Amino acid sequence: MLKTLCKGLLILSLPFWAMAQAATTVVFLNPGYTTEPFWVSYAHFMQTAAHNLGMGLTVRYGERNPQTTLAQAYEVLQATPRPDYLLFVNEQSVAPQILRMAEGTGVKLFIVNNTLTPAQDKRFGAAPELLGSLVQNDEQGGYLMLKELIRQRSLQAPGQPIELLAFAGMKLTPASYLREKGMRRALAESPQVHLRQLVYGEWSRARAFDQAEQMIRRYPQASLVWSANDEMALGAMAAFEKAGRRPGQDVLFSAVNSSPEILRARIDGRLSVLVAGHFTLGGWAMVLLRDHADGIDFTRYGGRERQVQALELIDKAQAEKLLKFGAREDYRVDFKALSARGKPDSYRYPFSLKTLLP
Numbered sequence: 001m002l003k004t005l006c007k008g009l010l011i012l013s014l015p016f017w018a019m020a021q022a023a024t025t026v027v028f029l030n031p032g033y034t035t036e037p038f039w040v041s042y043a044h045f046m047q048t049a050a051h052n053l054g055m056g057l058t059v060r061y062g063e064r065n066p067q068t069t070l071a072q073a074y075e076v077l078q079a080t081p082r083p084d085y086l087l088f089v090n091e092q093s094v095a096p097q098i099l100r101m102a103e104g105t106g107v108k109l110f111i112v113n114n115t116l117t118p119a120q121d122k123r124f125g126a127a128p129e130l131l132g133s134l135v136q137n138d139e140q141g142g143y144l145m146l147k148e149l150i151r152q153r154s155l156q157a158p159g160q161p162i163e164l165l166a167f168a169g170m171k172l173t174p175a176s177y178l179r180e181k182g183m184r185r186a187l188a189e190s191p192q193v194h195l196r197q198l199v200y201g202e203w204s205r206a207r208a209f210d211q212a213e214q215m216i217r218r219y220p221q222a223s224l225v226w227s228a229n230d231e232m233a234l235g236a237m238a239a240f241e242k243a244g245r246r247p248g249q250d251v252l253f254s255a256v257n258s259s260p261e262i263l264r265a266r267i268d269g270r271l272s273v274l275v276a277g278h279f280t281l282g283g284w285a286m287v288l289l290r291d292h293a294d295g296i297d298f299t300r301y302g303g304r305e306r307q308v309q310a311l312e313l314i315d316k317a318q319a320e321k322l323l324k325f326g327a328r329e330d331y332r333v334d335f336k337a338l339s340a341r342g343k344p345d346s347y348r349y350p351f352s353l354k355t356l357l358p
Helices: 002-008 016-021 037-053 066-078 095-102 118-124 138-156 174-188 205-218 230-242 260-268 278-293 316-328
Strands: 025-030 056-061 085-088 108-112 130-136 162-168 193-200 224-227 252-256 273-276 305-308
Touching: 025 037, 025 066, 025 278, 037 056, 037 278, 066 085, 066 095, 085 095, 085 278, 095 108, 095 118, 108 278, 130 138, 130 174, 130 278, 138 162, 138 174, 138 224, 138 252, 138 273, 162 174, 162 205, 162 230, 174 193, 193 205, 205 230, 224 230, 230 252, 230 260, 252 260, 260 273, 260 316
Parallel strands: 025 056, 025 085, 085 108, 108 130, 130 305, 162 193, 162 224, 224 252, 252 273
Antiparallel strands: none
């Protein structure tokens, strides 16, 4: 059964058996598809960090199947030798089962992007295997997207009511819930905006395309489309274009992530609002684990549970820079210099897009 579930794995960097030769070994359970631009770029940034920091990194892709991720976690935690660290995302609430599996294994755990829910934290947050978490400002990201969409549309049609359609991700994923929460906060501040429908596109371009085709017929006056990721935005955009609408002109779109396709859409104006930067979190987490392996208590420099302002509004110039960096897979970051080694207690890790795009 486990062998069947694990067919979708992809390993980057050192093979697992060879990782034992490295001073510090890390496995990352990537929840995305091997063809999913965001999660592929995420892994590449981690790989760059691992190389710079002298760490061995293995990446396994769950192909958007939580059962595959759990099977991979079991395999990693029962392996001989085991890695020093296991990084994972609490996508579709897989964290409690992984935390149970890790008991007594000696493997240290770290959560990125989607951390424990409040209910899960009460039960599992004090687990000795769990070193901490690093997440992005999802609620703020969802808020910023809609506020900027509204600002732009208000300049186009001053004083006019605005109809909004929204595409959230998955109900059981904290990032999706928080981005939606931020969107609703911005909506509450904007009485001229009417949310006609919110659907769960499950991060899928194809699903969002099908949903958008129905929504366009139902709400032909919609002029804003808020999406919690790039794939759903691109799917909805294609449906609007098929219906004869003009993205960036009579209908404005927003998105999260920094895939090449969505960056090009931001540059050419088809995408009006882009929020990105959280593809860096895995790389930043590697810095924390390097410090931990070297005996440095990273919690002294910002705490155990961290939320960083990773999601920022991306203008066209920044989109062009990110597109070039991604094409070269050379981010020009000295990860070693970010270590807390030798720093005063007031030091805080500079984990933000500004470190990448000075």
